[in-house]
Amino acid sequence: MARAKRYQPGANSPIIPPVPHESDDDRREQRRRQILSVAKEVFAEFGYHNASIGEIISRAAIARGTFYLYFQSKQSVFDSILDEALRELRARITEIDVDDPAADPPQVQLRHNLLRVLDYVLGDRPLTHMLLNHREDPRAEVAERVQVFFADVAVLITSSLQHGIEMKLVRPCNTALVAWGLLGAARGMIEFCLSAGQPPSVEEIADEIIAFALRGVFVGER
Amino acid sequence: MARAKRYQPGANSPIIPPVPHESDDDRREQRRRQILSVAKEVFAEFGYHNASIGEIISRAAIARGTFYLYFQSKQSVFDSILDEALRELRARITEIDVDDPAADPPQVQLRHNLLRVLDYVLGDRPLTHMLLNHREDPRAEVAERVQVFFADVAVLITSSLQHGIEMKLVRPCNTALVAWGLLGAARGMIEFCLSAGQPPSVEEIADEIIAFALRGVFVGER
Amino acid sequence: MARAKRYQPGANSPIIPPVPHESDDDRREQRRRQILSVAKEVFAEFGYHNASIGEIISRAAIARGTFYLYFQSKQSVFDSILDEALRELRARITEIDVDDPAADPPQVQLRHNLLRVLDYVLGDRPLTHMLLNHREDPRAEVAERVQVFFADVAVLITSSLQHGIEMKLVRPCNTALVAWGLLGAARGMIEFCLSAGQPPSVEEIADEIIAFALRGVFVGER
Amino acid sequence: MARAKRYQPGANSPIIPPVPHESDDDRREQRRRQILSVAKEVFAEFGYHNASIGEIISRAAIARGTFYLYFQSKQSVFDSILDEALRELRARITEIDVDDPAADPPQVQLRHNLLRVLDYVLGDRPLTHMLLNHREDPRAEVAERVQVFFADVAVLITSSLQHGIEMKLVRPCNTALVAWGLLGAARGMIEFCLSAGQPPSVEEIADEIIAFALRGVFVGER
DNA sequence: CATGAATGAGTCTTCATTCAT
DNA sequence: CATGAATGAAGACTCATTCAT
Numbered sequence A, B, C, D: 001m002a003r004a005k006r007y008q009p010g011a012n013s014p015i016i017p018p019v020p021h022e023s024d025d026d027r028r029e030q031r032r033r034q035i036l037s038v039a040k041e042v043f044a045e046f047g048y049h050n051a052s053i054g055e056i057i058s059r060a061a062i063a064r065g066t067f068y069l070y071f072q073s074k075q076s077v078f079d080s081i082l083d084e085a086l087r088e089l090r091a092r093i094t095e096i097d098v099d100d101p102a103a104d105p106p107q108v109q110l111r112h113n114l115l116r117v118l119d120y121v122l123g124d125r126p127l128t129h130m131l132l133n134h135r136e137d138p139r140a141e142v143a144e145r146v147q148v149f150f151a152d153v154a155v156l157i158t159s160s161l162q163h164g165i166e167m168k169l170v171r172p173c174n175t176a177l178v179a180w181g182l183l184g185a186a187r188g189m190i191e192f193c194l195s196a197g198q199p200p201s202v203e204e205i206a207d208e209i210i211a212f213a214l215r216g217v218f219v220g221e222r
Numbered sequence E: 001c002a003t004g005a006a007t008g009a010g011t012c013t014t015c016a017t018t019c020a021t
Numbered sequence F: 001c002a003t004g005a006a007t008g009a010a011g012a013c014t015c016a017t018t019c020a021t
Helices: A002-007 A024-046 A053-060 A064-070 A074-092 A106-122 A125-133 A141-166 A175-195 A202-217 B002-007 B024-046 B053-060 B064-070 B074-092 B106-122 B125-133 B144-166 B175-195 B202-217 C002-007 C024-046 C053-060 C064-070 C074-092 C106-122 C125-133 C141-166 C175-195 C202-217 D002-007 D024-046 D053-060 D064-070 D074-092 D106-122 D125-133 D144-166 D175-195 D202-217
Strands: none
Touching: A024 A053, A024 A064, A024 A074, A024 A125, A053 A064, A074 A106, A074 A125, A074 A141, A106 A125, A106 A175, A106 A202, A125 A175, A141 A175, A175 A202, A175 B175, A175 B202, A202 B175, A202 B202, B024 B053, B024 B064, B024 B074, B024 B125, B053 B064, B074 B106, B074 B125, B074 B144, B106 B125, B106 B175, B106 B202, B125 B175, B144 B175, B175 B202, C024 C053, C024 C064, C024 C074, C024 C125, C053 C064, C074 C106, C074 C125, C074 C141, C106 C125, C106 C175, C106 C202, C125 C175, C141 C175, C175 C202, C175 D175, C175 D202, C202 D175, D024 D053, D024 D064, D024 D074, D024 D125, D053 D064, D074 D106, D074 D125, D074 D144, D106 D125, D106 D175, D106 D202, D125 D175, D144 D175, D175 D202
16 A cells, blocks of 8 residues: 555555645654654763763663664764754844944844844753863864854954944953953853752843843943 | 972972982972873863873873772862862962051952962863853762852952941942852853953953952942 | 783893793783684685674674784784785795796696695685685675685786697687686686595596696697 | 566466556566676676675666575675576577488587577677676586586587487597587687678577587588 | 564674783 | 784664654
8 A cells, every 4th residue: 555655656546645643744743853852862961972862762662673763873872862952043033233324223133143042042041061061072073063153153243342342342362362351251151050959030130140241341331 | 388388399498309310209290280280181172071081191191000090080180180270379369458457449459369269260271161161061070179169259259348337438239149240250261261263451340350350349339 | 920020121130031931922912813713614604794703703702802913804804814815825826937947847847836826725625615615795895805816816817828728838728718617627626625525535526627627728638 | 487477477377467567576577687687787887796786776776685586695696697598598408319310410500509599698788798708716616506507508519419420320439528628619719700890690699609510529521 | 464663683893991911 | 022913892873664634
């Protein structure tokens, strides 16, 4: 029947659409996401090296071979998780526009960025663990992209600061250094929230970061 | 103080050398430190898991068995490195005294703290690498103590902030959150310096952190 | 002591040579040969692919890791075996000299070659098995060198035939084709001897091959 | 005869087609032969062990399960290929009749045998590759039947030689040894032809083998 | 009959640790 | 004390085969 469905669907099937159950692609994607999700937990819990395929497949309740049906290697699951997260994060970060008079004021834009990022990050503990803690192995494959991601964000912040200085909104400073400081501050706060019993709300965190950044960086009173 | 014991043995040991030739204990201690030093490089270069005993003993030019004569396990060298570093760092961080009128003003005390820490940290790249990047493996053996150390520092900062608020020196805020933010900012800047081609001077970093912290945290104009 | 032996041998050792037991290199070489020998059997018995490291170490009564102390990989043991055999065989095959009047007559030279080769080959059944039967995997790594070896020998024979034709000793023929025929004949006879209950003596085989070759190839009566 | 059934179906099947559309059995047989043909290529190209079901089904453009609808196992496809080849070869080899005065002279009979065999063998490269190179694994499943086939042929030759000696046509010799030699010579020449850029014609090969065999084996001035 | 997702036994390889010399 | 050969547990990955649809 499967064959008929594939090779001569019209010949022996009536009006009713031949796909009552969800499509194969959907099932495949579901499985993939299930494995991905389990793997994320395992990586968060054990770290890349101590995470074993055995643990992953055991939690996912699949066979060894099944894992390799969806991912080429341990490295590749890890990469997939990271890639998706970084893509998602990048999408949530937009450069702050200080030129357009129609745009929100910088503080508001910054707040929106922060809220979007914090929302995502604090909603996925295992993932955040991975992002914050997987910086081992500086020379080799594993940590590379996390580093690169943070570096990218730092560049974004740096150029915003530069811009701000030119517009007299930001006090003159070593922009790169301060950018890394701001980024680090955000990471530090997120780290705190992860380990805190009852973490502050996303809004509170965002506001604290902003208060911090505004006062620490911006010119003028406040 | 622990440091004194190591670097100025003459200060608290009697005049007469305890043995004609270099004492066995000294020889042992020398060897130990040599291994420790090499291991630090290797851990910094490869990360904990990819660092192999083979690499360590090869660089230290000792035999496999010799390594285990000085350390119980791979884990234990790692611990030793960390322990010493953390001890050293703790010794360089003193709680800021805002009560004693004879003491330096808080900003100066803070600056001294920072200079002492940055001095140590930026003077030992491999070590800093380890401290910043070895946070993998949250549940298991490896990262525990790094986490604990940073948590300790955060507590120190938190209580300083608390104190500051009471004395109206610091604006009211979520002290723990801000403490982790400050700590993160410092780490972020240090991380930047490690990867930067020509890092800023220790003083510049310290001043930027302080400018940052003062404005971000302290009350009033400035 | 071992250390003294290495770093200051003269300082604390008397006249007696410090190496009463056989040298470390000798022991290492012994071990290596033992593993090599066992591996040869296993390869001969199971074929390259079905031969497992497990079988080899079990027969050699060594641990898994020990194997990898002496050989980099399964492939590399196999290569070592082959390399040695081919080196040995090449050394036993000398081009037949038909020009030098002081040399033995061609038949005699040929006979010596054959005797030397047969001696070696029939004295090491497992090896011969490997050489005759490991021609699988035409495109990949394994069989390459065996093929190459036989091709080399064929070239040797071909040029001898060519020479022989020029000197009117050999009947005109498709030399390459006949060379491969002669080589095949020899391999066939050897194969027979391996499977025969009581194989003919080396001399008998050599003589039969020669009778065969002489008549099949040489010009004139006989 | 089996061959007739395959290559000249019209010869022994009635006029009326047995079914309106192609019979199910025919379809099945077609599929089977298609798989067999692809598998032969894959085995020839990769060798038994490196040949994967995946490669076979991919080239045959069928599903994994379908393969197992036609063959029990990887081993069994291999066996089928071999069985057919050996059946075919056996059919092309007839014992040389030296008694019947009406029969062709021995040389001619031999030549016919050779031509028939070479025709088949050189017309199917993949198959020949398999026959010549798949002799790995002496103890286990794979190579057994190839060995047996060649042994059978050797026996055939041996008895021919025996007969020839009795009739004073062949010089006295170790018949089994010489039989394997002849067989090996043939294989060697075929091997050469497979790897040669432009192989000699079937006739040339046959004649060279005969020249070789006649002179090497037969009595008298020739 | 056809399909292809799922299975899991089997292999190679690494590396921290031990111990006889 | 020093040595380094030996160990073996652990882990990643492959692939022939099955079976529900």
